Amino acid sequence: MADLSVEVAGVKFKNPVILASATPTMDRYGMKRGIDGGAAGAIAKSLFGESGKLGRKFPRPRFKLFDYKDYPGYPNELPHAFTLHSLEECSHYGYEEYMDDINKAKDMVGDEGVIMASLSGATMDEWEAMCKMVNETKADWVELNVSCPFAADMGVKMGAGAVELCPEITKLCAGILKKPFSVKISPQAADPVAIAEEVEKAGAMAVNLSARLSGIMIDIETARPIGPGAMGGWGGPYLIGYGLKIVSQAARRLNIPIIAGLGVWDWQDIIRYTMVGASLVQSGAGIMLQGYNISKKWVENINAWLDSKGYSSLDEIRGVALPNILKTRDIEREPEGVHAVVDFKKCNKCGTCIRSCFYAAIKLTKAGAIVNPEVCDGCGMCMEVCPQNAVSMSKGR
Numbered sequence: 001m002a003d004l005s006v007e008v009a010g011v012k013f014k015n016p017v018i019l020a021s022a023t024p025t026m027d028r029y030g031m032k033r034g035i036d037g038g039a040a041g042a043i044a045k046s047l048f049g050e051s052g053k054l055g056r057k058f059p060r061p062r063f064k065l066f067d068y069k070d071y072p073g074y075p076n077e078l079p080h081a082f083t084l085h086s087l088e089e090c091s092h093y094g095y096e097e098y099m100d101d102i103n104k105a106k107d108m109v110g111d112e113g114v115i116m117a118s119l120s121g122a123t124m125d126e127w128e129a130m131c132k133m134v135n136e137t138k139a140d141w142v143e144l145n146v147s148c149p150f151a152a153d154m155g156v157k158m159g160a161g162a163v164e165l166c167p168e169i170t171k172l173c174a175g176i177l178k179k180p181f182s183v184k185i186s187p188q189a190a191d192p193v194a195i196a197e198e199v200e201k202a203g204a205m206a207v208n209l210s211a212r213l214s215g216i217m218i219d220i221e222t223a224r225p226i227g228p229g230a231m232g233g234w235g236g237p238y239l240i241g242y243g244l245k246i247v248s249q250a251a252r253r254l255n256i257p258i259i260a261g262l263g264v265w266d267w268q269d270i271i272r273y274t275m276v277g278a279s280l281v282q283s284g285a286g287i288m289l290q291g292y293n294i295s296k297k298w299v300e301n302i303n304a305w306l307d308s309k310g311y312s313s314l315d316e317i318r319g320v321a322l323p324n325i326l327k328t329r330d331i332e333r334e335p336e337g338v339h340a341v342v343d344f345k346k347c348n349k350c351g352t353c354i355r356s357c358f359y360a361a362i363k364l365t366k367a368g369a370i371v372n373p374e375v376c377d378g379c380g381m382c383m384e385v386c387p388q389n390a391v392s393m394s395k396g397r
Contacts, residue, residue, distance in 0.1 A: 002306035003313040004299060006040075008257045008279050009180035009205040011140055013040035013114055015302075016270060016314060017295045020210065020261055020284035021046050021118045021145065021184075023088060024292065028105035034287065035113030038296030043282065044105070046118040046145045047098040048090035049126030051156045055089030059228035062087045066217065068289075080237050080265060084285045085217065087232035089148060090120065095130065099137050106138035116141035118184075120148060122158040127169055131176040142179050144169060144204075147186040147211030163189045167198040174203030182206035182259055187242065188213055193250045200256050207254065209246050210261030210282055213239070236285055239263035244276055248325055251277025267298040271305065274314055275321035338378035339394050344368040346390035353382035353391060 004015040018041040019025050019034040031042040048055050064085040071079035091098055098117075106115045117139040121127035127144075134142055146166050148158065157165075163186050170183050183204045185192050188211075196207045215234030217226045243262025250258055260278035264270065270281045286294060311317060340353075340361070347368035354362050354369070361375040362382065368390070371382075383391040 002303055002311055004303060004306075006279055006314065009141075009182075011114060011180050013280060014112075015040045015299050016274065016279065016281050017298055018043060018114070018116070018259070018280050018282045019287055019295075020282040021143070022284040022288065024284070024287045026091060027093075028101050028108055030292075031105045031113075031115060032108045033292045034295070035109050037292030037294070038299050039113065039287075039292075041114030041116055041141070041280070042105075042109075043116040043118050043143055044098075044102060045088075045091040046120045046143075046148070047093065047095065047130060048158070049121035049123065049130065051122035051126060052090065052120070052158055053094070056092045056094070058092070059087055062228060062232075064217075064227045078289065083215075083234060083236045083238065084288070085215065085227055085232050085234055087228045087230060095133060099133050102134070102137045102139050106140070114140045116143055118143040118145050120145040120158055121169075122156040122162075124169075124172055127173055128176060131173050135176070135178045139179060142173075142177055142181040143208060144173055144181060144183045147184040147208075163195060166195050167202045170199040170202035170204050180205050182208050184208035184211055184259075186211050187246055187262065192246055193253055196250050196254055200254055204256060206257040206259060206279070207250070208259040208261075208282070209250055210243060210259060212262070212284075235262070237263045237265035237269075240265070240269055240272070244272060247273060247278050248276040248322060251319060251322060267301040267305075270298060270302060271317070272321075274318050276325075277319045277322060279318070335378075337394060339373040339376035340371045340378070340380075340382050341392050341394050342369045342371060343390045343392070346388045348388055348390075350387065352385050352387060356381045356385045 006013045006016050017039045019039050021043040024030050024034060025042045026045045034042045066083040068079060068082040093101060102117050109115055117134050119130045121130060146162055146169060183199045185195050185207055189195055212233040212235035214231045216231050219226050240263030247258055247260045257279035258277055259280045259282060260273040261282035264281060264283040265286050273281045344367050349364055349368055351364050359375055359377050361372045363370050380393060383393060
């Protein structure tokens with residue numbers, strides 16, 4: 001069996017899976033359930049400074065799923081592309097209650113998992129006060145959350161609204177904290193990787209590049225936002241490509257470990273993030289909708305996959321995809337002889353390919369769809385939309 005353990009900033013994780021800072025980690029009981037369910041660590045729901053204490057009171061309801069329950073086969077089969085919209089800024093605890101809960105969480109979990117506190121301030125005084133308080137707790141790790149996608153909408157300078165202060169916040173906290181820590185950076189910044197480089201210089205031991213975006217949906221019948229009525233977190237499995245992009249770029253430029261997690265929905269996503277350089281991978285929506293015990297299944301599948309490929313540890317695949325990711329200027333362009341080919345045994349003459357052919361290269365006959373290779377551009381859209389998988393692309397010459 002492969003070794004899935006990961007060591008980050010001197011802290012040993014039994015596997016790369018950690019619970020994201022969200023409702024599943026809102027208290028010690030949730031964190032304990034997450035560790036028991038197979039995760040190696042849990043990032044507690046963030047403690048906001050007093051300036052953002054409004055966030056401790058949640059709207060009800062605060063979750064909305066788009067394109068989820070209408071998936072064929074639901075609930076036995078779950079979609080791999082949907083949106084989770086939520087408005088939950090922070091922990092419902094104040095300073096003292098939060099620190100007490102962290103201590104009790106560690107007492108409950110013991111050596112079975114890593115308890116990670118999460119802090120988010122609106123002023124340097126708040127950051128300083130919280131760092132000093134968390135130093136006195138049993139937390140194994142501290143995360144500095146400068147990423148909440150909509151906290152600044154409360155009228156305070158924090159979260160994604162304070163990304164330019166990341167280096168200053170990091171430098172201040174690095175001088176106070178006596179525990180390993182990471183900095184969670186908003187992907188809504190113009191260049192999150194450049195900010196990550198700055199926080200590394202300021203003393204960060206790791207960076208978390210997995211915060212959601214913010215968004216909103218409008219009900220056209222009422223002209224009002226669906227849900228609580230304000231901007232909220234906007235995430236889901238569809239963000240995996242965006243997350244992989246950021247992590248792959250950061251892995252080439254940073255010398256500190258990376259925590260990834262945008263769009264994580266299954267065990268393959270954890271392998272993907274590892275292949276582009278991540279050390280740890282967190283999940284929020286995946287845990288919320290598949291349950292705490294999904295981590296155990298992910299770990300089992302990762303182990304089986306590594307064994308089947310002959311790998312003995314995750315270290316052997318970390319970053320292996322990076323050399324294969326090309327710049328757009330380096331990809332092959334206009335290769336000759338590439339065109340669509342239809343397998344008549346599979347084609348049911350539905351005509352779906354025709355409506356998505358922009359070059360008028362396909363005709364429907366009694367035998368099936370026929371492609372004119374002289375007109376076909378080789379774009380591949382017909383292959384992607386064919387419900388029978390009857391279309392393939394010639395290899396060219």
